[in-house]
Each structure stands twice: as C-alpha cells, then as structure tokens.
Amino acid sequence: MDLFIPEKLQDLARKAPFPLYAVGGAVRDALAGLPASPDLDLCAPADADDFSALAAAAGLTVHGVYKNTGTVNLSDGRTKIEFTSFRTDKYRRGEHAPCAVRFTKDIRKDALRRDFKCNAVYYDLCSGQILDPLGGVPEIADRQISTTRTADEVFSEDGLRLLRLARQAAQLGFTPSVECLIGAKLNADRIAKISAERIFAELTLLLHADEKYGRPYAHYDGLKLLDGIGVLCYILPELAAGKGLPQRRDFHDHDVLEHSFRTCKYADARIRLTALLHDVGKPAAYAETGKYHGHDVLGAAIARTVLERLKAPGKTTDLACRLIALHMYDLDGKTRENKIRAFLVKNYEICTPLFLLKQADYSGCKDDLHPCPTLVKWEQILAKMRAEGVPFSRKELAVRGNELHEIVPREQTAEILTKLLLFCALDGTRNRREILLREAAGLAKTERDAKEEGS
Numbered sequence: 001m002d003l004f005i006p007e008k009l010q011d012l013a014r015k016a017p018f019p020l021y022a023v024g025g026a027v028r029d030a031l032a033g034l035p036a037s038p039d040l041d042l043c044a045p046a047d048a049d050d051f052s053a054l055a056a057a058a059g060l061t062v063h064g065v066y067k068n069t070g071t072v073n074l075s076d077g078r079t080k081i082e083f084t085s086f087r088t089d090k091y092r093r094g095e096h097a098p099c100a101v102r103f104t105k106d107i108r109k110d111a112l113r114r115d116f117k118c119n120a121v122y123y124d125l126c127s128g129q130i131l132d133p134l135g136g137v138p139e140i141a142d143r144q145i146s147t148t149r150t151a152d153e154v155f156s157e158d159g160l161r162l163l164r165l166a167r168q169a170a171q172l173g174f175t176p177s178v179e180c181l182i183g184a185k186l187n188a189d190r191i192a193k194i195s196a197e198r199i200f201a202e203l204t205l206l207l208h209a210d211e212k213y214g215r216p217y218a219h220y221d222g223l224k225l226l227d228g229i230g231v232l233c234y235i236l237p238e239l240a241a242g243k244g245l246p247q248r249r250d251f252h253d254h255d256v257l258e259h260s261f262r263t264c265k266y267a268d269a270r271i272r273l274t275a276l277l278h279d280v281g282k283p284a285a286y287a288e289t290g291k292y293h294g295h296d297v298l299g300a301a302i303a304r305t306v307l308e309r310l311k312a313p314g315k316t317t318d319l320a321c322r323l324i325a326l327h328m329y330d331l332d333g334k335t336r337e338n339k340i341r342a343f344l345v346k347n348y349e350i351c352t353p354l355f356l357l358k359q360a361d362y363s364g365c366k367d368d369l370h371p372c373p374t375l376v377k378w379e380q381i382l383a384k385m386r387a388e389g390v391p392f393s394r395k396e397l398a399v400r401g402n403e404l405h406e407i408v409p410r411e412q413t414a415e416i417l418t419k420l421l422l423f424c425a426l427d428g429t430r431n432r433r434e435i436l437l438r439e440a441a442g443l444a445k446t447e448r449d450a451k452e453e454g455s
Contacts (some may be wrong), residue, residue: 013125151183170222188230220265242284263364382399388428
C-alpha cells in the first residue's frame, strides 16, 4: 500500500495523545493501487479544538474549525486536509446535512455513519496499521461497493449518496452489490431533498468520471447507473423522457435516451453536458407532432430551463443552448458552400465546441468513430477560407468603424461591419480597404433608399 502522508502530519501523529487515522478515498485508492488522491481525510477520537491546536503547533495551516460537526479544515501548503472527530450522525430523511451529531470514541460507530464500506477503512498514521471495522478491504480487492448498514437506511438518510454511488462506481470501476442497487432504487426520490447546486456539482464530476483514474467511458457507466436506479427521472426528467422513443433505423441504432448517453460517451470532455442534453427537445417534439422536426430549437429552450433549474453557470448555460440550437445545421451535408461560409463566420467563436458536438452526435448514432462527413466538408471549406484570408471577426476587417463614419450613420456602423464580414466570407480577397469602403457605401445607400421608400 502506497499512501503519501505529509511530513508535518506524521510529526503530528507521533506527538498526538490519541490515534490519528486517514480514512476514505485516499486509503481506498491506495489499497486499490490507484493514483494518489490530492486530498486527505483524517479522523480521531479527539475534540476538534484539541486537534486544531496540535495541527497549528506542527506547522499546518488551519483554515476553519467547526465545533458542531467536529470538523477542521487545514493544509500543509500542498495537500488539502479535512479532520473530523469520531461521531455518529442523525438525518432528516434525505437531507444531506445531519440534523444531529454525537461524538464517540468508538471507531466502529464512526465507520457505520459513512456511506460505503470501501470508504470506511482506516490507516493509523503512527503505526501504519490498517483498521477495517466493517470489511471494506476485501470489497476493495474485489472491486465492489456495498453500504455500511442496510442500503435502505443509508440512502434514505442522505439523498446525495445516490449520486455519489453512481459517480464513485463509475470512477473506480467498482460494481455495486444487489442490495446496494435495490436500496438506491427504493430511495431514488430522496434526491429531491438535495440542493440544485450539489446535484449539479455531482453531475459535473460524473460527466468527467473517466478523468479521475483514466477509465475509458466511465462517465457513460455512471449515467447508465443513474438511470438504472431511477434517479435520472428526478434530476433530468426532460432527458429521461427519451427512454423508449424510437428513431429511424437507417440513422440510429438506439432510442432517444440511449443515443443521448452515447453522444455523451463519445464527446470531448469540454462539451459533455451539452452532448447529454443535445436532443432534450425530442420527447417534447414527438409528443406534440409525432416527429422530431424542430427539436433543435425546442431543445435549446428546454435545455435553458433545465440548466437554470440546476443553477448552472450562466456562460455554461448560454453556450450549451446555442450549440443545441445549431447542432442540426447541414445534417445531410447538402447545404451550399456560400451558406456554410456565412454560417462559419457568424459562429466562428464557437466552432470548436460545435464541431466537437456534431462529431459526438454522429458517433452516438451508430457507435461510429469515423470522422463525421459533414465536418469533413466543413473543415475543407474552413481551410479554403483561411487560405483566402477571410476575416472571422471585425478586428480582422481591413477597415475600422471610425473609417465608415463619413459614409455610414454612426448608429448603423456595427450592423454594416457585420454585413462586411459576411461579404468577405464569400471571398477572402474582398477584404481590402477600398473594396470594403465601396461596399459599405452601397449598403448605406440601400438602407437609405429602403427608408425613403417606406416613409
């Protein structure tokens, strides 16, 4: 077992009048032969104030002491450390924070308050001895997850444990026991007691589960588990509504929900959330018309509702909705080049995530990892545009706004610059000052004539 303990902590453990233990993920991962965790959880049959004083004397930085829960947050400058006194917890059904805490000297009682046996193995920092009150060591060896008490009791206490089960099982590649799965499913509605912020945070970790220990497609496994235990329909009902909805067999091997999962499975890490929600408009479109036409626009609006409900960051929400609204563009690859050029200029700042989404969507249809034909076409057009010197932003235009003020009303400058960008999109050689000034004058005249005709 290879568990790194900072030198200051080792010194603290030797001087402490009580045994000091590492517990939780760091111990589990060390026993499983997985990469070391950057964080460390400690515990002891000791008071938070007593531990805090010893930690400060050992040269550790104490960031906060919370006497009600016996918790101390500290660090050695590199490792984030959390200490908790041995305790037992009492919960209001489903709520994440315990409503009552009692301190104890009994390590078994402390172990029983935890979620899974694999997270309830203790390492004595002074002696190097492993203490395993509940039998977590053999479960780690067998790559299994079971609860510290009956699964019904554990999941009914704290709804966040449902998401932690899916996320940790995915990250670790551990298999939950049958009792664990049944208990989770029976208590799936407890997720409703958890705040949107915590749900979004756990969902984000799950969508990047493959990055924790390098398990390919771990995030897909986590999503399947979330669906299997019935939690998905509570946190993402709009997405779960796609389960069983048929799709054209010539384009798809999977129903709407499974296609969404597989699009996320094959998606670059930067666009996983968008990939998961990219077809969230299909169930609503199907319910209304029996078809999926317009699901992209409808999906963008639904995705905004979902992400705002989950308290996702505004920029994340805006980008996801914009990508979802555009993901069907040129689906059959038959759109003319001139239109593609204009589209690429208009959306140049999001081309990278849009390309990633379209590739993931293509791969998720029939598990085909070959390049998406539409993207092959777009990349060729984009390369041609760059070779021509097509400007993709106003800054790249050969004229500036102040140069247009003599021929264009000031209030129309921004609009005219945008039109000049699209003018150049069709032919990069047009990006010359004299050509753009002439075009701007023509655009301004057209605008004046239209106003005079309408007055």
